[in-house]
Amino acid sequence: xxxxxxxxxxxxxxxxxxxxxxxxxxxxxxxxxxxxxxxxxxxxxxxxxxxxxxxxxxxxxxxxxxxxxxxxxxxxxxxxxxxxxxxxxxxxxxxxxxxxxxxxxxxxxxxxxxxxxxxxxxxxxxxxxxxxxxxxxxxxxxxxxxxxxxxxxxxxxxxxxxxxxxxxxxxxxxxxxxxxxxxxxxxxxxxxxxxxxxxxxxxxxxxxxxxxxxxxxxxxxxxxxxxxxxxxxxxxxxxxxxxxxxxxxxxxxxxxxxxxxxxxxxxxxxxxxxxxxxxxxxxxxxxxxxxxxxxxxxxxxxxxxxxxxxxxxxxxxxxxxxxxxxxxxxxxxxxxxxxxxxxxxxxxxxxxxxxxxxxxxxxxxxxxxxxxxxxxxxxxxxxxxxxxxxxxxxxxx
Amino acid sequence: xxxxxxxxxxxxxxxxxxxxxxxxxxxxxxxxxxxxxxxxxxxxxxxxxxxxxxxxxxxxxxxxxxxxxxxxxxxxxxxxxxxxxxxxxxxxxxxxxxxxxxxxxxxxxxxxxxxxxxxxxxxxxxxxxxxxxxxxxxxxxxxxxxxxxxxxxxxxxxxxxxxxxxxxxxxxxxxxxxxxxxxxxxxxxxxxxxxxxxxxxxxxxxxxxxxxxxxxxxxxxxxxxxxxxxxxxxxxxxxxxxxxxxxxxxxxxxxxxxxxxxxxxxxxxxxxxxxxxxxxxxxxxxxxxxxxxxxxxxxxxxxxxxxxxxxxxxxxxxxxxxxxxxxxxxxxxxxxxxxxxxxxxxxxxxxxxxxxxxxxxxxxxxxxxxxxxxxxxxxxxxxxxxxxxxxxxxxxx
Numbered sequence: 101x102x103x104x105x106x107x108x109x110x111x112x113x114x115x116x117x118x119x120x121x122x123x124x125x126x127x128x129x130x131x132x133x134x135x136x137x138x139x140x141x142x143x144x145x146x147x148x149x150x151x152x153x154x155x156x157x158x159x160x161x162x163x164x165x166x167x168x169x170x171x172x173x174x175x176x177x178x179x180x181x182x183x184x185x186x187x188x189x190x191x192x193x194x195x196x197x198x199x200x201x202x203x204x205x206x207x208x209x210x211x212x213x214x215x216x217x218x219x220x221x222x223x224x225x226x227x228x229x230x231x232x233x234x235x236x237x238x239x240x241x242x243x244x245x246x247x248x249x250x251x252x253x254x255x256x257x258x259x260x261x262x263x264x265x266x267x268x269x270x271x272x273x274x275x276x277x278x279x280x281x282x283x284x285x286x287x288x289x290x291x292x293x294x295x296x297x298x299x300x301x302x303x304x305x306x307x308x309x310x311x312x313x314x315x316x317x318x319x320x321x322x323x324x325x326x327x328x329x330x331x332x333x334x335x336x337x338x339x340x341x342x343x344x345x346x347x348x349x350x351x352x353x354x355x356x357x358x359x360x361x362x363x364x365x366x367x368x369x370x371x372x373x374x375x376x377x378x379x380x381x382x383x384x385x386x387x388x389x390x391x392x393x394x395x396x397x398x399x400x401x402x403x404x405x406x407x408x409x410x411x412x413x414x415x416x417x418x419x420x421x422x423x424x425x426x427x428x429x430x431x432x433x434x435x436x437x438x439x440x441x442x443x444x445x446x447x448x449x450x451x452x453x454x455x456x457x458x459x460x461x462x463x464x465x466x467x468x469x470x471x472x473x474x475x476x477x478x479x480x481x482x483x484x485x486x487x488x489x490x491x492x493x494x495x496x497x
Numbered sequence: 498x499x500x501x502x503x504x505x506x507x508x509x510x511x512x513x514x515x516x517x518x519x520x521x522x523x524x525x526x527x528x529x530x531x532x533x534x535x536x537x538x539x540x541x542x543x544x545x546x547x548x549x550x551x552x553x554x555x556x557x558x559x560x561x562x563x564x565x566x567x568x569x570x571x572x573x574x575x576x577x578x579x580x581x582x583x584x585x586x587x588x589x590x591x592x593x594x595x596x597x598x599x600x601x602x603x604x605x606x607x608x609x610x611x612x613x614x615x616x617x618x619x620x621x622x623x624x625x626x627x628x629x630x631x632x633x634x635x636x637x638x639x640x641x642x643x644x645x646x647x648x649x650x651x652x653x654x655x656x657x658x659x660x661x662x663x664x665x666x667x668x669x670x671x672x673x674x675x676x677x678x679x680x681x682x683x684x685x686x687x688x689x690x691x692x693x694x695x696x697x698x699x700x701x702x703x704x705x706x707x708x709x710x711x712x713x714x715x716x717x718x719x720x721x722x723x724x725x726x727x728x729x730x731x732x733x734x735x736x737x738x739x740x741x742x743x744x745x746x747x748x749x750x751x752x753x754x755x756x757x758x759x760x761x762x763x764x765x766x767x768x769x770x771x772x773x774x775x776x777x778x779x780x781x782x783x784x785x786x787x788x789x790x791x792x793x794x795x796x797x798x799x800x801x802x803x804x805x806x807x808x809x810x811x812x813x814x815x816x817x818x819x820x821x822x823x824x825x826x827x828x829x830x831x832x833x834x835x836x837x838x839x840x841x842x843x844x845x846x847x848x849x850x851x852x853x854x855x856x857x858x859x860x861x862x863x864x865x866x867x868x869x870x871x872x873x874x875x876x877x878x879x880x881x882x883x884x885x886x887x888x889x890x891x892x893x894x
Contacts, residue, residue: 101661101663101693101694101695101754101755102615102616102619102663102664102694102695102696102754102755103615103616103618103619103663103754103755103756104614104615104616104754104755104756104757104761104762104765105613105614105615105616105617105765106616108614108765108768108769111768111772115771141569143568143569144568145563145566145568146563146566147560147561147562147563147566148560148561148566150561152560153557153558153560153561156557156560156780157554157557160550160553160554160557160780161550163544163545163549163550163553163737163740163741164544164545164547164550165544166542166543166544166877169542169543169544169545169737170740171540171541171542171737171739171740171875172538172540172739172740173740205602205742205775205778206775208773208774208775209773209774209775212772212773212774213773216502216637217501217502217505218499218500218501218502219499219500219501219502219503220502221500222499222500232772233772233773236772236773237772237773240613240769240772240773264498266498266499266500267499296498297498297499298498298499299499340560340566340568342568342569343560343567343568343569343570343776343778343779344560344778344779344780345602345775345776345777345778345779357498357499357500357501358498358499358500358501359500359501360501364501365501368501368502368505371505371508372505372637374512375508375609375629375630375633375634375637376605376606376609376610376630376633376634376637377605377606377609378602378603378605378606378742379740379742380742381602381740381741381742381778381780381781382740382741382742383553383557383741383778383780383781384778384780384781478568480563
């Protein structure tokens with residue numbers, strides 16, 4: 101008799117975004133004709149750039165001709181895309197071999213699957229608040245957690261864990277707080293990991309939103325990080341590939357875990373992917389090569405500049421109202437402290453009712469997110485301006 | 498200190514296809530200028546059809562315009578593709594709701610991930626020989642196995658397990674043997690599963706290669722299968738999407754496991770996918786809608802007819818040599834008994850050395866595959882004919 105995985109019952113019962121959708125719908129039903137202004141979900145809205153479209157179209161056209169058609173590719177991704185990514189890191193002064201790069205269908209699957217190469221009794225450190233995937237995927241594996249608090253006092257960048265942990269998830273620029281770790285802060289984590297033989301899973305999905313040249317875009321800017329860190333990257337926010345699905349994971353050959361030698365962890369992830377994954381779409385990989393070309397990156401920077409202009413608009417407007425605001429400088433998320441003693445959901449409701457603006461309650465990302473809401477800079481300029489104007493004119497605080 | 502998942506050390510050490518590549522390369526290096534003729538890997542070679550290309554191109558072009566651009570889609574897949582698949586089943590007289598269909602990036606990931614919704618102490622029944630993914634993914638979860646022997650005596654369709662098992666993997670038409678289960682044979686499994694509250698994972702990736710109208714293409718042609726079976730499908734072999742990556746998994750609302758009620762297992766897979774997957778590429782899903790249209794299916798049938806003509810060519814030639822041959826009638830694989838007392842690898846070497854033909858040793862799929870090789874009908878007609886001619890002229894048995 102097939103029994104189910106009981107760990108599913110340990111997952112949080114309500115889904116943040118479905119609850120948001122539910123409340124938004126209830127409001128819309130009660131107020132027909134009212135336009136809801138979205139600053140909630142972190143989803144891209146700008147069309148792909150010309151170079152990306154060219155690459156994807158080339159990927160499609162190749163499949164129309166027997167001479168260029170390709171079937172199964174390598175599970176690890178095409179050699180040309182892996183080498184393109186090696187070049188992308190080279191431009192940042194970081195050296196890898198293509199065998200250390202694994203192409204994925206995006207950061208979400210890999211950040212959920214990566215810990216499967218480690219023992220189920222590993223203790224995992226995650227931040228609070230946190231991107232829910234790190235939490236939920238490890239709950240399903242039955243792992244124990246240590247929470248690293250992200251608070252106003254520490255600028256939302258946590259201290260290293262006090263006790264020993266085995267795996268540490270970091271996301272910088274951070275979703276949801278918009279905080280970015282400095283090199284010194286990341287160095288503390290690398291030092292901790294090296295001493296404790298812990299492995300850092302570094303999610304750099306928002307790295308291209310960093311404009312301050314002093315801030316690290318990759319964990320590998322920290323010396324010796326190759327011996328303790330896996331980096332997950334994505335073209336979702338870099339190039340609008342949220343629906344197209346492409347990313348990569350770096351597992352350096354130098355990375356070691358307990359009882360392993362150089363190359364072993366890389367080999368484990370290789371085995372995991374060859375066993376349980378069949379590679380990202382060949383069409384999409386062609387698009388990825390295009391996006392990571394010089395011209396593709398130039399165009400991607402324009403998309404990012406557009407969203408960051410939105411971020412500035414939102415941050416300024418909310419600050420001008422006297423609210424305490426974080427993030428939004430090197431990240432597309434603005435982390436707003438709720439006015440008075442409002443909870444996240446109370447402020448969510450207020451923004452919805454007073455201003456018709458949809459936000460994301462910080463408490464949905466963890467208990468230390470309580471008392472904040474996240475505003476997202478992803479959206480069309482005119483809609484962002486409309487939302488901001490509505491907040492300015494109608495928020496009653 | 499991060500410990501690794503020790504189950505990785507239980508995986509078979511050698512990889513079938515890398516060993517094949519190694520031996521082929523060694524032969525090629527020793528015999529420069531000799532052309533190797535491939536009947537080994539089951540990989541599509543024909544270009545995509547016009548309708549598929551149109552759909553994929555439409556998917557790309559939508560992303561070029563702000564009015565049609567889409568970011569994150571539903572993890573379960575687009576409603577229109579799910580409804581298209583409901584229609585595809587309807588044409589076979591099988592009814593589903595769209596919420597029972599989950600779009601995937603192909604059969605491999607889903608067949609590897611599906612058992613994660615069941616307890617790790619579930620006992621899994623797999624056939625011997627078997628598609629390695631069912632085996633290896635459950636090894637990584639630490640599960641125990643019962644093997645169901647596929648032998649000449651049972652026409653390579655196994656009997657139901659003697660004892661109680663919890664999860665049963667079936668693949669029909671079968672990879673690697675090319676055998677197809679009859680309705681009566683599948684009914685035995687459904688009856689067994691209903692009595693034992695076991696869950697059948699039915700991999701129908703080759704269903705469209707069935708031309709005999711008496712043979713079931715879907716497990717759901719068997720009454721009450723919805724209460725005990727999950728079906729995994731793929732566009733890889735149906736439409737040449739091996740590199741494009743698209744498939745689906747049906748988890749009926751009626752399906753129950755121990756202690757669950759109607760809808761619970763469907764809900765578990767929904768939760769697994771929303772937690773750990775971010776949906777198949779929106780471009781690829783547009784291609785899928787096109788492939789599953791009436792015109793798309795007509796064209797797909799032509800691709801399949803082409804490969805099945807190859808299968809007939811191979812089967813006839815090998816039979817004419819006096820070898821004992823199975824499969825190849827309603828499946829793109831031909832299962833050849835090794836002549837004399839040759840092992841799979843000995844016959845592989847012989848085909849390579851005598852005929853320059855690359856096959857796949859049956860022993861690579863399990864111990865009961867020993868004494869067989871698999872020949873694949875995927876390839877260009879002229880290459881298949883060249884390989885067949887070489888076997889006819891040069892095989893010394």
